[in-house]
Amino acid sequence: MENQRTIEEIEQQLVDDFALFETWEEKYEYIIDLGKKLIPLSDAFKIDAYKIKGCQSSVWIHSHYENGRVFFEGDSDAVIVRGLVAIVITVLNGQSPTAIAEAPLSFIDAIGLRSHLAQTRANGLSAMLKQMKLEASILGGQSSSHP
Amino acid sequence: MSTGTPYDVHSIRQRFPILNRKVKGKDLIYFDNAATAQKPVEVIDALTQYYSYYNANIHRGLHTLADEATAAFEATREAVKEFIGAAHSEEIIFTKGTTESINLIAAAWGEACLSAGDEIILSSLEHHANIVPWQMVAQKKGATIRVIPMNDQGEMDMAGFHALLNDKTKMVAVVHASNALGIIQPVEEIIRSAHQHGAVVLIDGAQSSVHLDINVREMDCDFYVFSGHKVYGPTGTGVLYGKKHILNSMSPFLGGGEMIKEVSFEQTTYNELPFKFEAGTPNIADVIALRSALAFITELGKSAIRMHEDVLLKYATAQLQKIEGVQIIGEVENKVPVVSFVAAGAHPQDLAYLLDNNGIAVRTGHHCAQPLMKRLGIVGTTRVSFGAYNTQEEVDVFITALEKSLKMLR
Numbered sequence: 312m313e314n315q316r317t318i319e320e321i322e323q324q325l326v327d328d329f330a331l332f333e334t335w336e337e338k339y340e341y342i343i344d345l346g347k348k349l350i351p352l353s354d355a356f357k358i359d360a361y362k363i364k365g366c367q368s369s370v371w372i373h374s375h376y377e378n379g380r381v382f383f384e385g386d387s388d389a390v391i392v393r394g395l396v397a398i399v400i401t402v403l404n405g406q407s408p409t410a411i412a413e414a415p416l417s418f419i420d421a422i423g424l425r426s427h428l429a430q431t432r433a434n435g436l437s438a439m440l441k442q443m444k445l446e447a448s449i450l451g452g453q454s455s456s457h458p
Numbered sequence: 459m460s461t462g463t464p465y466d467v468h469s470i471r472q473r474f475p476i477l478n479r480k481v482k483g484k485d486l487i488y489f490d491n492a493a494t495a496q497k498p499v500e501v502i503d504a505l506t507q508y509y510s511y512y513n514a515n516i517h518r519g520l521h522t523l524a525d526e527a528t529a530a531f532e533a534t535r536e537a538v539k540e541f542i543g544a545a546h547s548e549e550i551i552f553t554k555g556t557t558e559s560i561n562l563i564a565a566a567w568g569e570a571c572l573s574a575g576d577e578i579i580l581s582s583l584e585h586h587a588n589i590v591p592w593q594m595v596a597q598k599k600g601a602t603i604r605v606i607p608m609n610d611q612g613e614m615d616m617a618g619f620h621a622l623l624n625d626k627t628k629m630v631a632v633v634h635a636s637n638a639l640g641i642i643q644p645v646e647e648i649i650r651s652a653h654q655h656g657a658v659v660l661i662d663g664a665q666s667s668v669h670l671d672i673n674v675r676e677m678d679c680d681f682y683v684f685s686g687h688k689v690y691g692p693t694g695t696g697v698l699y700g701k702k703h704i705l706n707s708m709s710p711f712l713g714g715g716e717m718i719k720e721v722s723f724e725q726t727t728y729n730e731l732p733f734k735f736e737a738g739t740p741n742i743a744d745v746i747a748l749r750s751a752l753a754f755i756t757e758l759g760k761s762a763i764r765m766h767e768d769v770l771l772k773y774a775t776a777q778l779q780k781i782e783g784v785q786i787i788g789e790v791e792n793k794v795p796v797v798s799f800v801a802a803g804a805h806p807q808d809l810a811y812l813l814d815n816n817g818i819a820v821r822t823g824h825h826c827a828q829p830l831m832k833r834l835g836i837v838g839t840t841r842v843s844f845g846a847y848n849t850q851e852e853v854d855v856f857i858t859a860l861e862k863s864l865k866m867l868r
Binding site: 367368390 | 482805806807808810811812815822823837838866867
């Protein structure tokens with residue numbers, strides 16, 4: 312637990328990982344691979360309450376709070392989006408609500424996700440992150456009012 | 459009219475500047491023509507020419523520029539009249555697109571002609587633009603919407619349609635060619651039967667206007683609507699054709715300048731057709747350039763374009779059928795050049811990403827026809843649609859990219 316990496320460190324790691332690929336085809340292969348490996352979300356959470364609006368595919372994000380940290384699980388019916396879900400979970404999982412709220416998330420531009428993925432879908436990615444930040448702040452707020 | 463010279467797709471391509479561009483480092487392959495067509499250079503030039511040489515407001519000014527702009531604007535109305543075989547140019551109303559045309563009809567015709575208990579017939583294949591405006595007016599007037607069922611191939615069920623017709627039917631509003639599946643619907647039979655029951659018929663020509671020979675007089679539809687941007691013209695241009703006596707019986711849709719004859723604070727007399735429905739300064743530049751787009755189609759010949767596109771449609775269909783797990787949705791003979799398909803183990807959105815990475819533009823999703831997708835039991839499809847400038851080589855590149863993408867995804 313003491314070895315918990317910061318969001319910035321994880322983001323940098325991702326940027327470095329993606330820099331190893333020369334073409335976008337390889338980057339897609341990597342994202343697809345991450346998507347295939349993501350642990351599926353339980354069907355109980357694949358409901359409207361956890362669904363992210365603004366994506367062409369269905370995306371669900373479920374979060375819970377434990378010992379001052381927020382944990383996420385997610386899923387999508389499209390595998391590239393599942394890969395993106397996997398990436399954002401890697402970045403934000405197990406962090407404090409404050410760290411999530413303040414996360415720079417500059418990896419999206421650094422990797423070129425926003426410029427390479429068509430706007431409408433990039434908006435899906437933004438919607439996902441916005442929702443995760445929102446949930447983190449709600450979970451954090453609830454916990455501080457119930458110490 | 460066709461000149462009789464062989465169809466030379468490569469020289470046609472040279473007239474479309476956008477086809478020179480690269481996307482993600484690859485030659486652009488534009489297969490999203492059912493969403494919007496690319497523009498030939500003469501359309502782009504017409505816009506520049508208007509703004510550089512005779513930009514002026516139309517119909518009112520007495521100076522040279524206003525005169526030239528008015529003449530050019532009205533010349534498009536004549537061209538549209540010829541393009542769809544209308545009897546009178548005042549039956550052509552300019553709107554900003556198919557959606558606005560249908561909204562105008564639903565609101566203005568509905569206001570004048572619908573009462574509580576009346577019925578409006580739509581089909582299960584409609585685009586949201588031919589559903590929502592009718593729901594809005596039906597709710598306001600206490601009318602009911604009835605829906606023509608379809609078979610599993612995506613064709614309207616004509617027995618089902620006949621069963622819906624009755625004396626309460628006031629409007630039948632149906633699509634000519636489905637935007638999601640490309641299937642051409644039996645509109646002639648629909649129009650004939652609806653008229654026997656005294657109903658008015660609107661044909662949504664958004665997908666048919668560019669591919670099929672349209673003659674509204676032979677068809678005998680009461681309204682025909684389409685978008686300029688799908689017939690190689692500028693965005694923000696739409697056409698509403700209506701039979702003169704019906705348009706005359708309707709109240710105006712928007713109030714303002716252009717649409718009036720005399721205004722006092724007590725009373726306003728409305729202008730005559732078509733100006734009664736064209737309140738305010740219209741989209742002058744784009745309407746003027748639309749004429750160049752229609753001239754482009756007429757020069758090549760609709761039947762020559764259709765023959766070319768049909769070869770692509772049949773070729774693409776055959777190639778797709780060879781790919782394991784690919785299922786074409788709506789497989790019938792009578793189609794505009796649209797192929798919609800689903801692929802086992804690949805979400806349409808994933809395919810859109812990977813094809814785009816190969817410079818290929820296709821459309822994925824529910825195609826603004828959610829009731830249709832629900833009826834078919836799918837979340838969406840990948841749709842490939844062809845235009846006058848597409849080639850068989852492009853289909854080959856697409857098929858190779860699709861096969862590779864499926865391998866990555868499965």
